[in-house]
Amino acid sequence: MESQEGEMEISGFETERLIVRPWRAVLVDPASVATFELALLANLKPQTVRHLPPEMQPGLGRIGSVRDAIADWFAERIEEGEVMLVKNKASGTQIGLLMLTTPGATDDSTVLNIHYVLSERHWGEGIATELVMGLIAAVGDQGPLRLSSDVGHEHAASVRVLSNAGFHRDDRHSSGGTGHFIRDLPSRRSFLH
Numbered sequence: 001m002e003s004q005e006g007e008m009e010i011s012g013f014e015t016e017r018l019i020v021r022p023w024r025a026v027l028v029d030p031a032s033v034a035t036f037e038l039a040l041l042a043n044l045k046p047q048t049v050r051h052l053p054p055e056m057q058p059g060l061g062r063i064g065s066v067r068d069a070i071a072d073w074f075a076e077r078i079e080e081g082e083v084m085l086v087k088n089k090a091s092g093t094q095i096g097l098l099m100l101t102t103p104g105a106t107d108d109s110t111v112l113n114i115h116y117v118l119s120e121r122h123w124g125e126g127i128a129t130e131l132v133m134g135l136i137a138a139v140g141d142q143g144p145l146r147l148s149s150d151v152g153h154e155h156a157a158s159v160r161v162l163s164n165a166g167f168h169r170d171d172r173h174s175s176g177g178t179g180h181f182i183r184d185l186p187s188r189r190s191f192l193h
Contacts, residue, residue: 010082010100013138015130019087020098020138086118086131095119098131111146112139123157132165136185143185150178 012021081101088095096118103111114135118127139145149167151158154177162181173180 010084010138012084013134014089015134017089017127018131018134019089020084020131020134021087023083023085081113086116086127088122095122095127096131098135110142110144111148114147114149128158128161129164132161136165136183140185143187145185147183147185149181151181153177153179 010022012019014020081099084098084100085094086096086098087093096116099115099117101113103113114132116128116131118131136147139147147167148170149158149162151162153159159179159181162183165183167181167183170180170182
């Protein structure tokens with residue numbers, strides 16, 4: 001991981017059960033592209049994305065092909081920031097996506113918004129918590145950094161994931177049916193002093 005001209009660059013990371021890589025690093029040959037498209041079709045179901053913020057919802061119910069809707073959705077995510085593929089380390093299969101955007105900075109840190117989508121087959125296995133904790137470990141040396149995530153109040157599992165990963169609800173930026181959760185990571189230098 002490197003930071004160039006104030007921008008954060010995440011080259012990927014691994015956890016006990018996951019391999020997380022930027023999508024560009026994976027899609028280097030036509031066979032990988034075809035596998036990736038099939039995995040997106042399998043993972044981006046209405047039930048797996050319904051808790052994303054409305055502006056991040058794919059138009060799965062619109063007229064036209066689901067494949068076109070997913071392609072459009074993915075292109076929008078790439079335009080907004082980094083999209084990382086989440087793979088099961090044991091099987092090598094893609095089980096989700098991690099989406100990262102850097103909308104700006106607070107007075108003393110960069111903000112990194114995180115959103116994730118996991119295959120419904122892997123809900124309740126601790127994968128989401130492992131993914132978020134792996135991200136924290138991967139970006140921890142780039143502090144000061146504020147991690148943030150918006151979660152619908154009805155999505156208790158994601159609220160629990162964020163809480164387990166050390167996030168707290170920021171009531172000043174929560175509204176309506178969405179809770180805004182943050183975790184501040186200090187500068188690595190502050191650990192040494």
